[in-house]
Amino acid sequence: MFKSTAIRRTSAAARRVDEGRIHIQLRELPRSALPADVRRLCIRDKLLGVTDVAIDYHRFLPTGRAYLTLTHPEQLYKNLQALDKSSVGSLPIHAVSAPPPQSNPGRVNRNGTQGKVFSGNGPHGAIHSRMKHVVIWGFPGKMSEQAVGNYLRDFRLDGVDGKSGAVKVELPTNTFSLYSRYLVRPTSTAEAHHVVRQLHMTYYEPEHWGRKYQLRARVVY
Structure with missing residues (x-):
């Protein structure tokens, strides 16, 4: 009882x-x-x-x-x-x-001069355009947004929330990585899947770096 x-x-x-x-x-x-x-x-x-x-x-x-x-x-x-x-x-x-799920910005702290920071935490990664964003990681850690955008110049990409080309996914405060992660917004869902097919498990500039930087890519849903 x-x-x-x-x-x-x-x-x-x-x-x-x-x-x-x-x-x-x-x-x-x-x-x-x-x-x-x-x-x-x-x-x-x-x-x-x-x-x-x-x-x-x-x-x-x-x-x-x-x-x-x-x-x-x-x-x-x-x-x-x-x-x-x-x-x-x-x-x-x-x-x-x-309870209602909320996007979690994590422990990323940046000053206002850098604009919006993409942490990628929470439902849908806290972005709005479903199946039209791709996250790519494995680039050299100090690679710039401009350099990544140039590397992806053969793909059809839109800006990400007002920013052109690729946008870096910032690390949480007080963390370090030898590799960097970027978010891009292809012009269509089909192009997003095309980007993933072409880049996933390939190597960044193997003629220079060999197999040091293996790229991975996923569509964000």
Whole structure:
């Protein structure tokens, strides 16, 4: 009887915390999972009222988490029950209610003269144009935005929030890396995937650096 009472009290407390929530956080997703994979999960498990699927990022790389936005709080518990013991790509996942997700700028501190800093943290990497941004990393650490833009001159790129060419993804304060990471905005989704196909797992100027700088590229969803 004591155990049953404790369970009921825990459930009641959880419901008070969850009251009014319209977001579900999915955890332990494969890092390769795309929004399309999560949407298929929603269809397979017959989830109700899902209006948005957002992959969570850290410096524009997937964290293994995603957020579902629902139309109404009444759908929360039904969907959590439907997701119990669910999986993506044969791997079990965990679903919990969540407050509204917020983009986290991390510990990047820069003065105002540099303008907007792209940390790439949070749902959708805290950017707005879905599937039209690409993150590329593995460039030399001191490589400039102008040099990266020149290296990518054969691709069709737009500016990123008013900045032309490639924009550096800044490191958190008091950290150091031998490599640098850049965000670019191709002119279309097709061009974004073209950039990834052409650059991913290639080497930056191998005739000069050999295999020292291997590039990786991903579309940000």
